[in-house]
Every structure is written in C-alpha cells, then in structure tokens.
Amino acid sequence: MSNPRQMHLNIFLRAFGGHMGAGRLPGVNPYDTVDPDYHIRFAQRAEAARFDAIFTASASGFLEDIRRTTFFGLDTTALQSALAMVTRQIGLISTVSTTFTEPFVTARQLATLDHLSKGRAGWNIVTSSGDAEAQNFGQDRILAHELRYARAAEFLEVTQKLWDSWDADAFEKSAARGVIADPEFVREIHHAGEWFRVKGPAILPRPPQGRPLLVQAGSSSDGTAFAARNVDAVFTNQADLAGSRAFYAWIKAEAEGFGRDPASLKVLPGLIPIVAATEAEAREKKDQLDALIPRDYQLDVLRHSLGLNIDGLRDTDPLPPFPAVESVNSRKGRFLMLKQLLDTPGITLGEAIRRLNGLNHTAAVVGTPAQVADEMEHWFTTGAADGFNISAPSYPWGFEAICDLLIPELQRRGLFRRDYAESTLRARFAA
Amino acid sequence: MPSPRKQMHLNLFLNNFGGHPAGPWLPETDRRRVTDITYWQNIARKAEAARLDAIFMAGAVGHVQQPKMNPLIGMDMLLMLAALAGVTSRIGLISTLSTTFNEPWQAARQFATLDHISQGRAGWNIVTSTSENEAQNFGLDRLPDHAARYDRAREFLEVTFQLWDSYDADALLRGKEQGWMVASDSVRAIDHRGPWFKVKGPAILPASPQHYPVLSQAGASEAGLDFAARWSELIYAGAISLPEGQAYAANIRERLLRIGRAPDAVKILPNLIPVIGRTEAEARAKEDYLNSHIHPETGLERIRELLKIDLSGLPDDAPIPAFPSLDQINGHRGHYQRVADYIHQNRPTVRQLIEWVAPSGRKIVRGTPAELADMMEEWVQAGACDGFNVNPSHFSGGFDDFTELLVPELQRRGSFRRDYAEGTLRARFGTTPPSASLPVLEAAQ
Numbered sequence: 001m002s003n004p005r006q007m008h009l010n011i012f013l014r015a016f017g018g019h020m021g022a023g024r025l026p027g028v029n030p031y032d033t034v035d036p037d038y039h040i041r042f043a044q045r046a047e048a049a050r051f052d053a054i055f056t057a058s059a060s061g062f063l064e065d066i067r068r069t070t071f072f073g074l075d076t077t078a079l080q081s082a083l084a085m086v087t088r089q090i091g092l093i094s095t096v097s098t099t100f101t102e103p104f105v106t107a108r109q110l111a112t113l114d115h116l117s118k119g120r121a122g123w124n125i126v127t128s129s130g131d132a133e134a135q136n137f138g139q140d141r142i143l144a145h146e147l148r149y150a151r152a153a154e155f156l157e158v159t160q161k162l163w164d165s166w167d168a169d170a171f172e173k174s175a176a177r178g179v180i181a182d183p184e185f186v187r188e189i190h191h192a193g194e195w196f197r198v199k200g201p202a203i204l205p206r207p208p209q210g211r212p213l214l215v216q217a218g219s220s221s222d223g224t225a226f227a228a229r230n231v232d233a234v235f236t237n238q239a240d241l242a243g244s245r246a247f248y249a250w251i252k253a254e255a256e257g258f259g260r261d262p263a264s265l266k267v268l269p270g271l272i273p274i275v276a277a278t279e280a281e282a283r284e285k286k287d288q289l290d291a292l293i294p295r296d297y298q299l300d301v302l303r304h305s306l307g308l309n310i311d312g313l314r315d316t317d318p319l320p321p322f323p324a325v326e327s328v329n330s331r332k333g334r335f336l337m338l339k340q341l342l343d344t345p346g347i348t349l350g351e352a353i354r355r356l357n358g359l360n361h362t363a364a365v366v367g368t369p370a371q372v373a374d375e376m377e378h379w380f381t382t383g384a385a386d387g388f389n390i391s392a393p394s395y396p397w398g399f400e401a402i403c404d405l406l407i408p409e410l411q412r413r414g415l416f417r418r419d420y421a422e423s424t425l426r427a428r429f430a431a
Numbered sequence: 432m433p434s435p436r437k438q439m440h441l442n443l444f445l446n447n448f449g450g451h452p453a454g455p456w457l458p459e460t461d462r463r464r465v466t467d468i469t470y471w472q473n474i475a476r477k478a479e480a481a482r483l484d485a486i487f488m489a490g491a492v493g494h495v496q497q498p499k500m501n502p503l504i505g506m507d508m509l510l511m512l513a514a515l516a517g518v519t520s521r522i523g524l525i526s527t528l529s530t531t532f533n534e535p536w537q538a539a540r541q542f543a544t545l546d547h548i549s550q551g552r553a554g555w556n557i558v559t560s561t562s563e564n565e566a567q568n569f570g571l572d573r574l575p576d577h578a579a580r581y582d583r584a585r586e587f588l589e590v591t592f593q594l595w596d597s598y599d600a601d602a603l604l605r606g607k608e609q610g611w612m613v614a615s616d617s618v619r620a621i622d623h624r625g626p627w628f629k630v631k632g633p634a635i636l637p638a639s640p641q642h643y644p645v646l647s648q649a650g651a652s653e654a655g656l657d658f659a660a661r662w663s664e665l666i667y668a669g670a671i672s673l674p675e676g677q678a679y680a681a682n683i684r685e686r687l688l689r690i691g692r693a694p695d696a697v698k699i700l701p702n703l704i705p706v707i708g709r710t711e712a713e714a715r716a717k718e719d720y721l722n723s724h725i726h727p728e729t730g731l732e733r734i735r736e737l738l739k740i741d742l743s744g745l746p747d748d749a750p751i752p753a754f755p756s757l758d759q760i761n762g763h764r765g766h767y768q769r770v771a772d773y774i775h776q777n778r779p780t781v782r783q784l785i786e787w788v789a790p791s792g793r794k795i796v797r798g799t800p801a802e803l804a805d806m807m808e809e810w811v812q813a814g815a816c817d818g819f820n821v822n823p824s825h826f827s828g829g830f831d832d833f834t835e836l837l838v839p840e841l842q843r844r845g846s847f848r849r850d851y852a853e854g855t856l857r858a859r860f861g862t863t864p865p866s867a868s869l870p871v872l873e874a875a876q
Contacts, residue, residue, distance in 0.1 A: 015612065023607060023612060024607060024610055030606065030612070031603055031637070033603070033636070033637075034636055036516070036547065036548045036549075036550065040517070059635070060536065060537070061536075062633075062635065066612075066615050066618060069612050069613065069635075070612075071635070072613070072635055073636050074544040074547060074548070075537075075540050075541050075544040078509060078541060078544040078548065079513075079544065079548070081511070081513040082514055082516055082517045082548050084468075084514060085514050085515075085517040085518055086517055100534065101534075101537070102569055104492060104493075104568040104569060105507075105532070105533070108506075108507050111506075112506040112507040112511065113510060115468070115506055116468050116510065116511070135629070135630075135631035136534075136536040136630050136631055136632065137536060137630075138628060138629045138630070139629075171462045171463055171465075178726075179499040179500065180462065180499060180500060180501055180502065180504070181499060181501065181504065182498075183498065186498050197570045198568050198570070199493075199564065199568055200568065201494070201498065203490075203491070203492065203493060203494065203503075203504055203505065204466060204504055204505055204506055205463075205465065205504075292610075294611075297611075
C-alpha cells in the first residue's frame with residue numbers, strides 16, 4: 001500500500017531545547033553546547049528516528065540580551081561537517097547569513113558540506129536581523145530590511161552561478177583533454193551586480209545536489225516573497241492553526257505566482273511537542289519547565305521583541321498598545337507572531353506572561369503521543385503544514401520522548417517514513 | 432647513558448596531489464579524490480597511526496593559476512578538518528585562512544569551533560593571499576598591496592585574540608546558576624575600533640580548550656618575517672639548503688628576542704618533499720618515474736618566466752636554443768643564474784630541462800630512509816629547524832613511503848615519538864602563544 005503524502009520533519013538542534021527553561025534543568029551541563037560528543041549522540045539518535053534533516057540555527061552576534069540568547073555556540077556549517085561523518089542519511093541544514101558573508105566563501109562552504117555528506121546539505125538562508133550582529137562586521141546599524149533581501153537575492157544568484165561553474169563531470173572531461181580543469185567545463189562567471197563582483201569559477205567541483213536544499217525562515221513580507229520565489233522549504237513560526245493555514249495558502253499562491261509548482265515549496269511550521277505516556281505527565285513536564293523561567297526573561301520579551309514599555313506595570317495592569325509593524329526593522333515575523341498571541345483586548349501583564357511561557361515564538365502541543373499526533377495530523381491534512389520543524393522542549397528527556405513515543409505513533413498512522421528512501425536531501429523533499 | 436635525542440616535529444602537509452609537480456599527472460591519480468572524504472579519512476587515520484604532529488592544509492580562495500594546471504582545487508579546509516576531527520582523536524588539524532578575504536568575527540568563531548570539535552587540536556595557518564584571481568572573487572580588481580595586507584592581518588589577529596578572550600572560563604556555569612544562558616558579567620564586549628575593523632563582540636561561544644588555535648605562518652618578506660615573529664608559533668620556512676635554513680632560523684630567533692618572545696616560543700618547520708626508496712636505486716627509480724610524468728607546461732612556464740624564451744612546440748629531444756644573457760634579465764637573477772649554469776654544464780634536451788626545472792625551487796630530497804633521516808637530524812642538530820612540514824611527493828604512494836619507511840626509521844633512532852602524550856596540540860609543540868599585548872616590531876627598513 002503506498003502512502004500518498006507523508007510529513008517532512010526536521011529536528012532543530014539547539015542548545016538544551018526549545019523551551020527556555022530547559023537550560024536550567026538539574027543535571028544540564030551548559031558546556032554541552034560545545035561538546036562534540038553531545039552533538040554526535042543527538043545526530044545519531046535523530047537519524048535513527050528518520051528525521052528528514054537536522055536543522056541548526058545561528059546568528060552573527062547576540063540578537064537580544066546576551067543572557068537569554070537562543071542562538072549560541074558552534075559555527076553551524078563546521079558542526080554539520082563533523083556530523084556528516086557520523087551519519088549516513090539524515091539531512092544537514094546549516095544557517096548562513098547573506099548579510100555578513102561573501103558568496104564565494106559561502107558557496108564553497110555549502111558545496112563542501114554537500115560533498116562531505118554526499119548530497120545531504122541544506123542552507124537556511126537568513127539575512128540577519130540585529131544591530132548587534134551588524135556591529136560585529138563594521139556597521140553601526142543593520143541594513144534596512146528590503147536592502148538585506150535585495151542583497152540576499154543577488155547573493156543567491158552568485159552562489160548558484162558558482163555551483164554551476166563546474167560541469168558535473170568536469171574532471172573526467174578535462175582529463176580526456178590532458179588538463180585539470182578545462183575552461184570549457186569549468187567556467188568563469190564574471191558576475192557584476194549591485195552588491196557583488198565575482199569572477200569565479202568555483203574552486204571545487206559541483207556539489208552532488210547541484211545546489212543544497214534551500215530553506216528560509218523569515219516570516220516578514222520581504223522574507224516570504226523571497227521564500228516563495230527561491231526556496232524548497234520555509235520554516236515559519238505560527239501561533240495557531242488558523243494562522244498557519246492562512247500563511248500556507250498565501251505562500252503557496254505566491255509560489256504559483258512565480259511560476260512554481262506550489263507543491264515544490266514545503267511549509268514547515270515550528271512545533272514543540274511535549275509528549276509523555278499520559279497527558280498528566282506531559283503537563284507536569286511543561287509546568288516544571290515553565291517554573292524554571294525567570295520572570296525577567298518574559299519581561300524582556302515584551303520589552304525587546306514587542307517594543308512595549310512595561311516599566312512600573314503590575315500583573316493586573318493592562319498591556320500598553322502594540323506598535324505598528326511598519327516601525328519594526330528586524331525579526332518582523334517574530335513580532336507578528338507574538339502580537340497575534342498576545343494582542344487581545346484588555347490583556348493584562350500577568351496574562352501575557354502566562355501565555356508566553358517558555359515557548360514564546362513556537363507553537364507547542366502538550367499531551368500523549370496520540371493527542372500530539374492528532375494535532376499534527378490535523379495541521380497536515382487541513383492545509384496548514386507539509387510537515388514541521390520540531391524543537392524538543394528539552395534534552396535528553398523531551399527529545400527522547402519525541403523519538404521513542406511520538407515518531408512511532410506517526411509511523412503507525414502512515415504519516416511518517418519508517419525508512420529513508422532517497423539518497424539526497426533534495427530528492428527527499430521533492431518526494 | 433646517552434642523552435635522549437632531541438625529537439623532531441613532523442606535520443603532514445596535506446594537499447591533493449603531493450609536492451612533486453608530477454602529482455596531478457600520474458596515471459594512478461584519480462582527481463575525483465579532491466571531494467571524496469573517504470579518501471581523506473584514510474590518509475588522516477594513517478597519519479595519526481604514524482603519530483604525526485598535525486595535518487596541515489594550505490589553500491586559496493580562487494584559482495591561483497590557470498584552472499587547466501591548478502592542483503589547488505578543493506573543499507573548504509576548515510570544514511574538511513572539522514570532518515576529519517571526527518575520525519581522529521589525537522592528531523592536530525591546521526587550516527589555512529586568509530585575513531584578506533574574511534572577517535575576524537567569523538574566523539574567530541570558526542577556529543574556536545574547530546578547537547571545540549577536536550577537543551584542543553586546532554591550528555590556523557595565517558595567510559594574506561597572493562593572487563589577483565582571489566581578489567577578483569571578492570569585488571576587487573587588484574590584490575591589496577603587501578603592506579596593506581599585513582597591516583590588515585595584524586589588526587585581524589588583534590581582533591580575534593580579543594574575541595577569544597571575551598569569555599571567562601565559568602561564564603556558562605555561572606549563567607546557569609543565575610537562570611541565564613550566559614552570565615553577563617562573565618562575558619565582555621570588545622568594542623574594537625581600528626583602521627580596518629570595527630567589532631563590538633563578544634564572541635558567541637565560550638573559550639575553546641586551547642583558548643587560541645596554534646598559529647602558523649610562512650614568513651618570507653621582511654613584513655612577513657616580522658609578522659611571523661610577532662604572531663606565529665609555527666613557521667614553515669622555504670629554505671632548501673642547510674646554510675639557508677640556519678640563516679633563516681637565526682633571523683627568526685633574533686626577531687623573537689627583539690620583540691620579547693622566547694626564542695623557543697616558535698617552532699620552525701621547513702617544507703620537505705621526500706622521495707623515498709628502500710635502496711638508493713629504488714629511490715632513484717621513483718624519482719625518475721615522477722619526473723617522467725611532469726606535465727611539459729609546468730616546466731615551459733617556468734622557463735618562460737626565468738629565461739624569457741618559449742620552448743613550447745620544440746621536440747623533446749631538441750637542444751636548448753640561445754637565450755638572453757644575464758644583463759638582459761629583469762626578473763629573479765639568482766634563479767636565472769642557476770638555470771643558466773645547469774644548461775651550460777649539462778647541455779640538456781628540452782625534455783631534460785623541463786624535468787630539471789619544474790621541481791626546482793622545492794625541497795625535493797631523494798634517498799633511503801636512513802639517508803633522509805640523517806639529513807633531517809642534521810638540520811635539527813644544526814639549529815636550522817625543529818622538524819619538518821612534510822609534503823609527500825605524491826598521494827598515496829609517497830605518503831605511504833613517508834609513514835611506512837621514513838617515520839619508523841626516525842622512531843628507531845629516537846628522533847620521533849612512538850606515542851602521543853596527553854594534552855593539546857599546543858602542548859605537543861611546546862610553543863607559547865603570542866600575547867595580544869606584545870609591542871609591534873618597528874617596520875623593517
């Protein structure tokens with residue numbers, strides 16, 4: 001019996017887990033964030049669970065208060081290169097910013113990861129979002145949103161030209177002519193645009209996939225337009241089913257507007273499944289994590305991610321009005337998602353803190369494997385998702401519960417693969 | 432009881448096709464190995480089994496010569512070494528990275544990552560790049576001039592040191608106690624502002640096991656020698672003769688003293704390309720085999736450059752036609768003279784000259800394991816170096832000869848370790864990292 005459609009599930013490899021309380025659990029060693037063995041164990045377990053890919057996010061500086069950073073740790077492309085050696089099938093998606101890197105270097109790095117993994121590389125294309133990132137690269141302020149995406153578009157064009165600068169069999173054809181790389185098969189690109197001048201050719205053979213799987217995580221209008229035109233999968237944070245359906249319909253239509261088959265763009269909302277054998281146990285785990293979050297952390301989210309002035313407010317006081325989205329230059333998607341979560345008439349500070357919990361920009365489902373699978377299936381079958389970018393709430397417990405309880409439930413329902421079939425990540429997402 | 436011999440350091444200079452110019456053109460060379468990590472894993476495992484100090488990878492960010500003849504194609508070196516970290520446990524991993532075409536924040540993060548992933552085995556070979564083709568991949572028409580590149584390199588290093596120093600050792604543990612990822616009073620912005628870089632910092636990951644990667648550099652020019660003395664811990668010199676090597680080492684030691692670094696803070700490791708045979712006859716046969724596969728263009732280009740004559744199109748057995756005399760030469764007169772002397776004394780054919788000139792300028796030494804070990808020990812005893820950056824003549828044959836014939840000979844003599852000791856790559860070399868607060872050497876006259 002063939003299965004018409006199965007979910008794509010990426011697993012988000014991040015420090016400690018998707019719940020902000022996870023790093024404070026007893027027994028957590030914060031230096032796991034830079035421990036190779038910790039990452040290797042994670043990757044091998046994720047592969048045994050048959051996830052499509054390991055997704056690693058990254059920033060080029062501290063996006064927010066240094067204390068509560070979510071993007072922290074190793075260079076993700078170097079980390080994924082190491083993980084390529086201890087896995088055989090799972091995809092390896094690295095985040096690289098187009099705002100602070102050069103296309104020649106980035107094209108080479110991603111092609112390298114693709115060669116190292118024999119066709120399992122993915123690129124999460126980000127444009128960066130914080131002044132603190134810009135300030136690590138000689139700029140006082142981050143480029144304006146539309147300029148970052150203009151740069152990203154040309155950046156992507158250059159990387160594609162560099163990957164295409166070598167024919168797939170350039171070595172063989174050149175060898176037949178008695179040379180290493182014949183200019184007929186390895187061509188200069190002579191790109192000259194608004195942002196970049198790059199002569200080329202690339203310094204290494206064409207990557208096995210031709211280009212890595214392209215992923216994008218922006219939820220702003222510039223970001224989604226870029227995604228609809230260019231990428232294979234979009235990772236989006238949506239507060240609820242209705243929001244995700246609307247986004248799904250909109251971006252698929254956009255993709256079609258660019259002449260694409262809408263099925264070629266996969267929509268993967270972020271999701272934190274908090275799974276246990278009983279619903280009570282799952283709720284208990286969530287409460288335990290929630291209790292570990294310092295109140296200051298939530299207040300910082302309201303101040304910095306939403307730009308609300310809450311100084312002097314008590315829990316019973318109403319929140320001040322939300323600023324207009326037009327006034328936000330960075331992480332617009334996150335702003336909109338939080339606004340949707342919190343912007344109800346008369347909401348108090350105390351209620352806002354309760355709603356945020358530790359999951360402030362990712363949807364969460366709490367319950368038994370069957371309950372969580374029901375919810376995921378509902379999203380998947382009613383036009384809200386082609387799969388999910390899964391964050392475990394915590395490690396090791398939350399991650400193991402997903403692998404041991406949730407994945408088998410999805411497999412029983414025929415919603416998720418029991419074995420890998422395709423040999424490249426791109427082919428897996430095209431299937 | 433004889434005093435224990437001074438042990439030498441041996442890096443594997445790992446490149447696609449080896450150090451002999453015939454490497455890419457041998458019948459057994461499959462160029463597809465360039466992107467085949469399985470191939471490189473096997474080399475790395477063998478290098479570790481031979482107890483080599485480190486794998487050293489050079490490279491460029493563009494085609495430094497026409498792609499037809501360019502052997503320096505390949506994967507990103509740092510990522511390749513990150514991958515090899517997973518299949519090795521002791522050998523050092525030294526990646527080249529250019530300060531001219533990268534950003535210090537990113538470079539500092541990448542090397543800290545390599546050091547974390549390898550648990551203290553990372554090294555950085557600092558280069559400033561040398562070709563217009565590289566510049567033209569980064570929006571520039573021309574390579575920035577020499578002085579500008581070294582000035583940028585100096586500031587680049589200053590920034591990376593500040594970033595590596597931006598975390599206290601317990602920043603994460605204290606952060607967890609306080610309920611945060613990082614304790615904010617254990618991490619410092621660096622607020623660097625210089626002519627080349629403005630970097631706020633801090634780094635985005637905690638200090639790595641070695642704190643700083645082991646720094647390597649190949650100083651040759653005055654500015655390069657100063658830079659190497661100021662910043663590096665390993666210097667891979669290009670000396671060919673022993674007196675040259677001794678002079679180079681003395682020059683470096685003198686600069687170290689002037690700047691206030693200990694003379695033994697730095698290890699000098701000249702390049703060595705051994706051609707090894709069990710007997711002298713076997714070694715000679717191997718060299719003849721290699722020479723016979725030199726691509727004519729490799730020699731013809733060098734002859735054009737040095738003698739200003741073009742021999743392409745002449746039959747292999749033709750004699751060398753007349754060429755300009757010394758007073759008409761504007762290029763490197765020392766090299767011209769060596770070639771001219773060779774022609775006058777040996778009356779070579781075109782092919783013989785190609786085979787002689789193509790490998791010239793590289794320290795290719797032919798011999799039995801005993802002969803090579805004698806030479807290497809002599810260099811170390813004479814103060815010319817602390818070991819060698821060994822670039823096998825070709826892969827895998829020359830590499831196998833190096834690890835299976837030459838290394839065991841050195842081990843028998845007590846000149847090379849039989850086992851790794853505990854500790855980081857820096858502990859193995861016994862070098863001292865430069866301090867970010869050292870004075871800057873007076874610019875050379």
